[in-house]
Each structure stands twice: as structure tokens, then as C-alpha cells.
Amino acid sequence: MLKNDRLLRALRRERLDRPPVWLMRQAGRYLPEYLRVRKQAGDFMSLCRTPELCCEVAMQPIERFNLDSAILFSDILTIPDAMGLGLSFAENHGPQFAKRIETVRDIESLPVIDPNDSLGYVMQAVQTTKAALSNTVPLIGFSGSPWTLATYMIEGGSSRTFSRSKSLIYSEPPAADKLLDLLADNVIAYLKAQVEAGADVLMVFDTWGGVLTRACYQRFSLAPMQKIVHAIAKSCPTVPVILFTKGGGAWLEDLVNTGCAGLGLDWTCDISSAVERVGDQVALQGNLDPGALYGTPERIEQETLQILKAYNNKPGHIFNLGHGIEPGVEPEKVKVAVDAVLSFRYN
Amino acid sequence: MLKNDRLLRALRRERLDRPPVWLMRQAGRYLPEYLRVRKQAGDFMSLCRTPELCCEVAMQPIERFNLDSAILFSDILTIPDAMGLGLSFAENHGPQFAKRIETVRDIESLPVIDPNDSLGYVMQAVQTTKAALSNTVPLIGFSGSPWTLATYMIEGGSSRTFSRSKSLIYSEPPAADKLLDLLADNVIAYLKAQVEAGADVLMVFDTWGGVLTRACYQRFSLAPMQKIVHAIAKSCPTVPVILFTKGGGAWLEDLVNTGCAGLGLDWTCDISSAVERVGDQVALQGNLDPGALYGTPERIEQETLQILKAYNNKPGHIFNLGHGIEPGVEPEKVKVAVDAVLSFRYN
Numbered sequence: 186m187l188k189n190d191r192l193l194r195a196l197r198r199e200r201l202d203r204p205p206v207w208l209m210r211q212a213g214r215y216l217p218e219y220l221r222v223r224k225q226a227g228d229f230m231s232l233c234r235t236p237e238l239c240c241e242v243a244m245q246p247i248e249r250f251n252l253d254s255a256i257l258f259s260d261i262l263t264i265p266d267a268m269g270l271g272l273s274f275a276e277n278h279g280p281q282f283a284k285r286i287e288t289v290r291d292i293e294s295l296p297v298i299d300p301n302d303s304l305g306y307v308m309q310a311v312q313t314t315k316a317a318l319s320n321t322v323p324l325i326g327f328s329g330s331p332w333t334l335a336t337y338m339i340e341g342g343s344s345r346t347f348s349r350s351k352s353l354i355y356s357e358p359p360a361a362d363k364l365l366d367l368l369a370d371n372v373i374a375y376l377k378a379q380v381e382a383g384a385d386v387l388m389v390f391d392t393w394g395g396v397l398t399r400a401c402y403q404r405f406s407l408a409p410m411q412k413i414v415h416a417i418a419k420s421c422p423t424v425p426v427i428l429f430t431k432g433g434g435a436w437l438e439d440l441v442n443t444g445c446a447g448l449g450l451d452w453t454c455d456i457s458s459a460v461e462r463v464g465d466q467v468a469l470q471g472n473l474d475p476g477a478l479y480g481t482p483e484r485i486e487q488e489t490l491q492i493l494k495a496y497n498n499k500p501g502h503i504f505n506l507g508h509g510i511e512p513g514v515e516p517e518k519v520k521v522a523v524d525a526v527l528s529f530r531y532n
Numbered sequence: 533m534l535k536n537d538r539l540l541r542a543l544r545r546e547r548l549d550r551p552p553v554w555l556m557r558q559a560g561r562y563l564p565e566y567l568r569v570r571k572q573a574g575d576f577m578s579l580c581r582t583p584e585l586c587c588e589v590a591m592q593p594i595e596r597f598n599l600d601s602a603i604l605f606s607d608i609l610t611i612p613d614a615m616g617l618g619l620s621f622a623e624n625h626g627p628q629f630a631k632r633i634e635t636v637r638d639i640e641s642l643p644v645i646d647p648n649d650s651l652g653y654v655m656q657a658v659q660t661t662k663a664a665l666s667n668t669v670p671l672i673g674f675s676g677s678p679w680t681l682a683t684y685m686i687e688g689g690s691s692r693t694f695s696r697s698k699s700l701i702y703s704e705p706p707a708a709d710k711l712l713d714l715l716a717d718n719v720i721a722y723l724k725a726q727v728e729a730g731a732d733v734l735m736v737f738d739t740w741g742g743v744l745t746r747a748c749y750q751r752f753s754l755a756p757m758q759k760i761v762h763a764i765a766k767s768c769p770t771v772p773v774i775l776f777t778k779g780g781g782a783w784l785e786d787l788v789n790t791g792c793a794g795l796g797l798d799w800t801c802d803i804s805s806a807v808e809r810v811g812d813q814v815a816l817q818g819n820l821d822p823g824a825l826y827g828t829p830e831r832i833e834q835e836t837l838q839i840l841k842a843y844n845n846k847p848g849h850i851f852n853l854g855h856g857i858e859p860g861v862e863p864e865k866v867k868v869a870v871d872a873v874l875s876f877r878y879n
Contacts, residue, residue, distance in 0.1 A: 346858055351823025355831050398821050399802045432800065434782055453779065455746045474745050476698025484702050511693055 189322045192254045192386060196425040196446045196468045198501035204493065205253035206526040207325070208519065209449075210509030211246040212258050216516055218245050229274040230266075233259050239310035240317050247322065249516065250523045254323050254386070255314060257379065259307050261329030261390050264371050265338045267303035268295055285341035289360040298371050300378040307375075308382040315383030326384030328375050330391035330430075331368035331413075332406035335361070347396050354405055361405055369409035373416040380421045388427040388449070389413060395432020395451075406430065407439055414443045427470055431508060437463045452476075452507025457495040468501035473522060475506045478514040482521045489525040498531050536669045539601045539733060543772040543793045543815045545848035551840065552600035553873040554672070555866065556796075557856030558593040559605050563863055565592050576621040577613075580606050586657035587664050594669065596863065597870045601670050601733070602661060604726070606654050608676030608737050611718050612685045614650035615642055632688035636707040645718050647725040654722075655729040662730030673731030675722050677738035677777075678715035678760075679753035682708070694743050701752055708752055716756035720763040727768045735774040735796070736760060742779020742798075753777065754786055761790045774817060778855060784810045799823075799854025804842040815848035820869060822853045825861040829868045836872040845878050 191205035219242050226232035239258040247255050266272035271283030315324050336350045354361045376387050394406035429449025441463045450471035477488045496502045504526045538552040566589050573579035586605040594602050613619035618630030662671050683697045701708045723734050741753035776796025788810045797818035824835045843849045851873045
């Protein structure tokens, strides 16, 4: 049904002529056309809450770069906002919550969400974007991972040391389990609703799993993601799930064991080693250093080709960055990387 | 000559009754006695520039916890300050440089330093602390790694994305090589002067090597550290060097190949795997999650014992945290971890 289902076929590790390409944060501040819509919307959350504008910015990079997939335009923190914590973004600042989780009682009073109600604006963005794509390329839906959502809810925003989150997991681990289990349930409901609204692929962004020890990662980040993968496999068996733990290069085997279809790799992970370790069990997505996009065009092409070749003609590669595109990058530089993938052919 | 040379013997991988213990940032803001001296000194750099006060704060944790090593009290960014960039610390803020490296010409005009001249205050701190220790335990001297120094010099302070540093290495790699080579030479001179002033062990803190791809890490962080290890081995053959790349768990084999005596491990690195990978070639230092010190005393003891036992009775372990003690930690919690090591015995 999709005109270009390259991404779905790569996730099934079918042999292709070239890998599909999309880029984390492909709709974003580096694009002048995005900045115009962003200005029109007012603040960032107003943009996220206006399905037509979400659709417009999600389509912009597809039209500009000829990418193999679109991704829902939204924020990873919509779930805690829907749980009543009050998300906002001050200009040139990270996310901030009006309330944060301070006590075990705060955790106990957190609600189960109905995503079609409190996050209806996200579902409308999925529907609108899916319609605008007219089955040209797939649409990726997504959520933050339970652990990543929990850190923002506990810290009240971004953090360098995650001291409050660490304090919870090391001093009240059963309360942390409870919080993460509730978040897993809310993520499951959210992702299922996105599939019902039209998402073809799902991705879970575990931005902060990499700040944990392996034992804490397994208990507080991997286990809730495992629950999500199982639930999606049961209720939406045809929808592939991609997991991405930034800084999780040491734990690829653990991630593969969840049964996910794809793994996102950050740029610090050597992709040729990753293919050897887990490449026959899962598709791998990545992993150009987002900072390489500050390089010369020649260098960007060279770095892109190096990653493509490191796959050694095996199936199951989805080209991407190792993290989101940074706001200071020139769109022309992004095009160099994308074009290098589009014109690449496996031997 | 040293009454307690447990650290030196662990670095030679001799069999001991228990591993030595010291803690990164053991002299610091979590100690009320430190905060008193810090207040007396005025700003942070004035503290660093007053050898008697550096000595006083370096001795504080030794007196409080019965640790197996002292470490010079200073900052990792003294070298760029001595190179004329003007280091300062605003209250509750990270380091800031008055000037930053913006062009290739800026790199070309950077000076070679004479550490006994422009960093004489550090050498006096080494001498004063060494005298105060009266050969009870060794004194560790240290420097930031060339790459870590370079990032602060290029960004002008702390960074989340290191976009300016990435821009330099991806667009002007030969200029980056030149900067890093000069920094390696300055670090070598600095560390040699610390040995002459009395340092028994040297440690290189590569705080930001982990933000690089493996290829960039090898060229821009590892190669200059390699140069340092070689130079120290040649001019101070009895002085062991410990390298610590935060986020460098995937590259332990590369680090071992420098010929260093010890490797610092951050808390995300599984220490039992690290021992299997490189434990017969090098001593390993680490790696309790600094966030574990927010846990209950029982949990802290349990986490500490888990790390001690993961070594599986092999020689060459130096107990430490996986990163510095955070300011919000209670000294009594630190004592729980230290005491667990002091009373531990190998089978």
C-alpha cells in the first residue's frame, strides 16, 4: 500500500538496493521553513497542540530531502504533561514542568491516561500527517521511554547529574518500579492509539538510559521498555518497534532480547562491531555523529559512506544520525548526507 | 618510604589484602569543612591559587575517612588559564573563559607554557600537600586531557553538544591536531613538574572523550594521551599514569594499548566485563555510581560490595567512584562506602 516501504523492509531485514534514510529531529529549528511555522504558532507547546502545523512541519523535510520516512511532530514529554505535570518550554531553554514528583505519595496519585482524550491533539497530528503523506512513505510514531519520562518528572526538567532520579532509585526502588510501570502502561496506551491513528512504525526514545549502571538500566529502563515491546507485539503484531538508548552501546544484546525489530545506535557506538554483535537478530538504525554535519561537504559525504560501508552489505540497515540534528546545522549540509545515502548502492 | 603504598602496589597489580580506596572529588563541596575554606578563599580560582588552602582541603578527606591516597587540589583547566584564556567560575556556574579559540590563527598563537612559572601555584600546592602528608599515603597529581581542555577552550566553557569543537574537528582536522599536540606538550610539562614537586601518581581526566566517535576519539583524544603516557614513561619511569575517559567503556582495549598503568572506569561500564577484557594488563579504578551515594546506608554498602566482588579476587583493583562526588551528598554516606572497602578482605 505504501509507495516507498523501504523502511519497513529494512526493519524486516530484507535485502534492498540501498538502506532507507530518515533523520532524528529532521523537522526542526535548522530549517528556515520550520522556524516560520514555529513563530506563527507562538510557543513550542502551541505548535505541538496544533495538528495542522504539526503536519506542516513533519512534511517539510520530506519535501526538501526525499527521505524514506516521516516522523510524527511532537515532543517526548507529552505523556507527563497529560498526567498533569504542566509542561512548558521557555525560549532557548529546555523543558520545564510546573509540578514535579517529590514523594512516594506523588507517585501513587499519578493518573492512568486515556491518550485519545488528553492526548487527542497528538492523535489528530498523526491522522493529519498520515493523510498528507498519501501513502508515499511510512509515518513513525514515538514516545519517550518510561525511564526518560521519569527523569524529567522527578527532576522537573533537564539535569546534568540526575541526582533526584538517582536518589529515588537508590533509596526507594519499589516506588521507582511503581512509577516506571505506570509510565510503561501510559506509553503502551499512547503508542497503540498512535497506531490506530495511522502510525506505521513506533520508536521509543530512551534519551537518558545511558546514565545508569547496567543493573539499574535493566531494572528501571530496559524492563519497562520490554513491557512496551511485548504489549505492542500482542496488540499490533505488524507494527515494528525501534528502541534507542543513547549511551547504550554496551547493552545492545540486552536490547535485542526485548524482541524489538530495530535498534537505534548513537554515534559513539562502532557500527561495524554492532553489526557483528547483533546484526543478524535486529535492524540497526544510525549512526552519523550529528556534529559531523558541521564538517565540509566532502567530509560529510566521507563519514556517511564510511557508515554505509561498515555494514558490509548485510541487510537491516536504516541510515540515520546518532542523535537529533542540531539547530545550528545548515540544511545544505544535511542534504549532502541524505544524498550520499540516496545514491549509494550495495554491492 | 610511604607508610601506606597500597595504591602504588595496586597499580603494579600486586596481590593485596584489600583494594586501596580514594574518591574522585574527595575534597569538595559535600564537606562542610571544605565549604568553610572555600568561603575564606573567596572565589574558586583564589582557592586554587593559594597553596596553603589547597593543602588544607586536600587533607580534609584523608583525615575524615582514612583514605589510601590524597589528590592534589586544583582544577583541570589551569593549563588553558596559563595559556592566557582567563579562567573564572561564577557562583553556581561552570567554568568560563574570557577568551576562546575561534580561528586557526588563534590556535597558532597559543603559547607553550613553563609550568614552574605560570603554574607555580600548582607546584607549591603539590609541595605543601606532599609535606603535610608526611609520607603517610601517596599524592596523585593530575591534568585534564588535551581533548577535554580543547573543548573548554573552543566552547568557552561547558557545553551540551560541543558544536564548536565538532565543527573544528570535522572541518579543520589539521588545525585540531595542532591544538591537541600543543596541549599534549603542555600537559606533559605540567605533569613532569608535578612529579618534580612530589606527585607519586599521575591521572589524566578525559571528561569529554566519550562524546566522540571511535575514529575521532582515537585521533583527537587517545593519540595525545598516548603521547603523554610515552613522555612520562620516558622521563619519570617509576610514576604510574592512570587514564580516565568518561563514557569510554567501549574503548578500554585502545586505552590499555597506550601503556598506562591504570584505567579509570565510569559507572556505566560493567566492571566484571572490564576485568575480563583488560584486567591482566592494567589496574582498574572504579566504579561506584556517584548517584548511589544518595541511597540508604544498606544500599550503599551493598553496591560497594558488589563492585568489590565483581573483581573476583584478581589483583589490580583501586576502589573509586565512576565520577566525582556530587555536592549534595552527605559525608556520612561517603563514609559508608569507604568503610565497606576498608573492612573488605579478598578471599
